[in-house]
Amino acid sequence: MTERTADKGATTAQGWKQDPEGVRRDILSVAVSEFAARGLSGARIDDIAARTRTSKRMIYYYFGDKDGLYARALEAAYAKVRHGEENLDLAGFEPDDALARLIGFTFDHHRANPDFIRMVMIENIHNADCIAHSDVIRTLNVAAIDTLSDICKRGVATGVFRAGVNPMQLHWQISALSFFNVSNRPSFSALFGADLFTDAQQNALRDDIIRMVVESVRMTKETLP
Amino acid sequence: MTERTADKGATTAQGWKQDPEGVRRDILSVAVSEFAARGLSGARIDDIAARTRTSKRMIYYYFGDKDGLYARALEAAYAKVRHGEENLDLAGFEPDDALARLIGFTFDHHRANPDFIRMVMIENIHNADCIAHSDVIRTLNVAAIDTLSDICKRGVATGVFRAGVNPMQLHWQISALSFFNVSNRPSFSALFGADLFTDAQQNALRDDIIRMVVESVRMTKETLP
DNA sequence: AGAATTTTGTACTGGCCGGTTAAATTGACG
DNA sequence: CGTCAATTTAACCGGCCAGTACAAAATTCT
Numbered sequence: 042m043t044e045r046t047a048d049k050g051a052t053t054a055q056g057w058k059q060d061p062e063g064v065r066r067d068i069l070s071v072a073v074s075e076f077a078a079r080g081l082s083g084a085r086i087d088d089i090a091a092r093t094r095t096s097k098r099m100i101y102y103y104f105g106d107k108d109g110l111y112a113r114a115l116e117a118a119y120a121k122v123r124h125g126e127e128n129l130d131l132a133g134f135e136p137d138d139a140l141a142r143l144i145g146f147t148f149d150h151h152r153a154n155p156d157f158i159r160m161v162m163i164e165n166i167h168n169a170d171c172i173a174h175s176d177v178i179r180t181l182n183v184a185a186i187d188t189l190s191d192i193c194k195r196g197v198a199t200g201v202f203r204a205g206v207n208p209m210q211l212h213w214q215i216s217a218l219s220f221f222n223v224s225n226r227p228s229f230s231a232l233f234g235a236d237l238f239t240d241a242q243q244n245a246l247r248d249d250i251i252r253m254v255v256e257s258v259r260m261t262k263e264t265l266p
Numbered sequence: 267m268t269e270r271t272a273d274k275g276a277t278t279a280q281g282w283k284q285d286p287e288g289v290r291r292d293i294l295s296v297a298v299s300e301f302a303a304r305g306l307s308g309a310r311i312d313d314i315a316a317r318t319r320t321s322k323r324m325i326y327y328y329f330g331d332k333d334g335l336y337a338r339a340l341e342a343a344y345a346k347v348r349h350g351e352e353n354l355d356l357a358g359f360e361p362d363d364a365l366a367r368l369i370g371f372t373f374d375h376h377r378a379n380p381d382f383i384r385m386v387m388i389e390n391i392h393n394a395d396c397i398a399h400s401d402v403i404r405t406l407n408v409a410a411i412d413t414l415s416d417i418c419k420r421g422v423a424t425g426v427f428r429a430g431v432n433p434m435q436l437h438w439q440i441s442a443l444s445f446f447n448v449s450n451r452p453s454f455s456a457l458f459g460a461d462l463f464t465d466a467q468q469n470a471l472r473d474d475i476i477r478m479v480v481e482s483v484r485m486t487k488e489t490l491p
Numbered sequence: 492a493g494a495a496t497t498t499t500g501t502a503c504t505g506g507c508c509g510g511t512t513a514a515a516t517t518g519a520c521g
Numbered sequence: 522c523g524t525c526a527a528t529t530t531a532a533c534c535g536g537c538c539a540g541t542a543c544a545a546a547a548t549t550c551t
Contacts, residue, residue, distance in 0.1 A: 061528075080391050082308040086509060096530060098511090107509065161453055162387055166305055169452035182457045209458055210471060214478070216454075217446035218439065225445065227394035228386055232407045233434055246435060253439070253482035257474075286498075311539060321500060322540090332539065 064095050065103055072100075072114040077159035081111055081167060112171050118160045119178045125150055131188065136196030137259065141251050143188065144215050148247045151219040158223040186212055196258070203260045211258065218250045289320050290328055297339040302384040306336055306392060337396050343385045344403045350375055356413065361421030362484065366476050368413065369440050373472045376444040383448040411437055421483070428485045436483065443475045 071092045075084045086107060090097035104110040129146055131139040151158055164172055172178050189208040196202030226238060236242060296317045300309045311332060315322035329335040354371055356364040376383055389397055397403050414433040421427030447468075455463060462471065 064528090080305055080307060082305060083391075085507090087507095097509095098531085099529070101510065102528075159391065161450070162391060165450055165452045166384065166387060166391070169456040172453050173456040179457055186458065209462065210474065212458075213446075213454065213462060213471070214443065214475070216450070218442050220450065221438075221442035221446050224449070225386070225390055225441070227390045228397050229438065229441075231394040231398040232404055233411065233437075237434065237438060246438070249435065249482075250439070253478060256481065257478035289498090310537090312537095323499065323501085326540065327498070 061103075064093075064099060068093050068095065068100055068103065068110070069114055069117045072110050073118050073156055073160065076111055076114055076163065077118075077156040080163050081107075086110075112175070115160055115164060115171050116175060116177055118157045119181055122150070122154060122157050123181050125154070126185075131192065135201070136192050136199060137201050137255055139192045140196070140258070141255050143192070144219075144251045144254055145247055147215050148219040148222065148250065151223050152243065155223050158220060161220070162224050193258075200260060202258045206258045211254070214254055214257075218254075222246070286328075289324060292320065293318050293325055293328065293335070294339055294342045297335050298343050298381055298385065301336055301339055301388065302343075302381040305388050306332075309336075311335075337400070340385055340389060340396050341400060341402055343382045344406055347375070347379065347382050348406050350379070351410070356417065360426070361417050361424060362426050362480055364417045365414075365421070365483070366480050368417070369444075369476045369479055370472055372440050373444045373447065373475065376448050377468065380448050383445060386445070387449050418483075425485055427483045431483045436479070439479055439482075443479075447471070 068089070071089050072084075075089045075092070078084075084107075086097060086100060089110075090100055093100075100110060104113060126146075129143070131142060134142060164170075186208055189212050193202060193206045193208050193211065197204055197206065222243075230238060237246065293314070296314050297309075300314045300317070304310075309332075311322060311325060314335075315325055318325075325335060329338060351371075354368070356367060359367060389395075411433055414437050418427060418431045418433050418436065422429055422431065451463060461467060
């Protein structure tokens with residue numbers, strides 16, 4: 042594991058047996074899981090250090106302080122999500138099918154990445170201060186709107202979608218349904234039982250919201266111009 | 267401020283000049299706001315005490331410890347919400363109108379009570395341990411499902427709703443859209459701007475999701491039996 | 492009035508935890 | 522090997538903060 046990342050901050054840039062990048066990644070992955078589990082103020086640096094293969098001092102060496110670690114952990118969580126979204130190619134589908142696939146993908150993806158959802162929850166508790174300062178995260182998400190805009194434009198052009206569909210609002214709706222499903226699962230199952238969260242019910246739910254959202258933008262007799 | 271609340275937990279029930287119930291309420295209302303703002307581990311008992319008209323000692327006297335205070339604060343937040351929902355009477359409306367009104371009310375209500383939303387977010391970060399142990403909160407929420415069940419039954423009976431509508435799933439959808447609107451507002455506006463959160467846009471959004479959800483349960487040619 | 496009980500204030504502590512100090516180890520390079 | 526810089530370790534602070542000890546009021550009972 043002596044691979045090089047071409048340019049790191051090193052002045053003399055020659056190979057090390059040790060693996061600082063690996064240590065960084067190790068710390069970050071533990072940090073994401075720990076922050077996601079316990080929140081920003083609830084997470085303990087000592088606990089993170091204990092689950093790392095390095096020491097507490099290294100966390101401060103690489104990340105400065107707790108807030109710095111949190112900021113990088115949040116970016117790491119978003120970066121991992123982007124990696125998942127890259128594999129999606131919707132250009133080859135009709136607008137309504139493309140939209141249906143995008144919704145289904147988002148729903149499943151959020152469901153498969155609870156740590157990411159929890160990081161965003163925590164960030165919202167803290168008024169998204171961190172997200173607001175991170176251009177990395179912002180550009181990533183604007184791309185999601187672009188994808189939707191494209192689908193909407195095609196749909197309106199071919200007449201399957203009604204005019205006046207707002208891509209950002211559509212994104213909001215898809216996010217709301219997919220996000221809530223993970224974020225509020227604990228309270229929802231505490232109050233109403235866990236039935237809705239079995240695999241079968243989740244699949245039914247996903248198909249139901251796909252239908253609901255797609256139909257809401259589809260051209261119908263009432264919405265014909 | 268020597269007003270009496272008729273019956274308090276007093277053993278012999280005679281008048282007190284002091285107002286323990288008032289003190290309790292005062293503490294709870296500050297606690298809700300402080301926990302909502304900073305989370306369970308982020309909130310500081312000293313800060314709560316400072317915003318109270320009493321002292322830190324009293325918090326421990328009345329609520330035992332921080333977790334006890336949090337538990338009661340959460341119940342207080344839910345109780346306040348119930349108070350708001352009581353004024354809603356949907357029996358006099360046709361099923362589709364009743365559903366539309368319920369969705370609109372929920373959306374507006376959540377929007378008007380961000381502290382409540384944040385308490386639930388925080389509770390979900392902590393896996394809803396507290397909600398799970400509170401019968402008070404559970405019974406309150408089951409009532410919400412009953413209301414929806416009734417609307418659904420009436421709707422199916424009169425043929426305006428398609429058969430097989432699941433009230434719990436419907437509640438899930440309404441909650442998701444109304445909850446996310448408040449819970450993720452910070453991250454959403456950090457990423458995409460605050461346009462969606464102006465009064466005008468919020469009203470449009472509300473009407474849009476009302477239309478979307480109501481149409482999704484309405485009987486159409488395709489869903490005719 | 493005075494005893495009994497509930498309510499409130501002040502001052503304190505113990506330990507947890509974010510962050511640091513100082514030194515040791517590792518590798519690069521001559 | 523010696524030297525420099527990058528990396529790592531272990532032991533240690535210092536302040537914050539949940540919770541408490543100890544009583545002093547306040548209030549009711551008799």
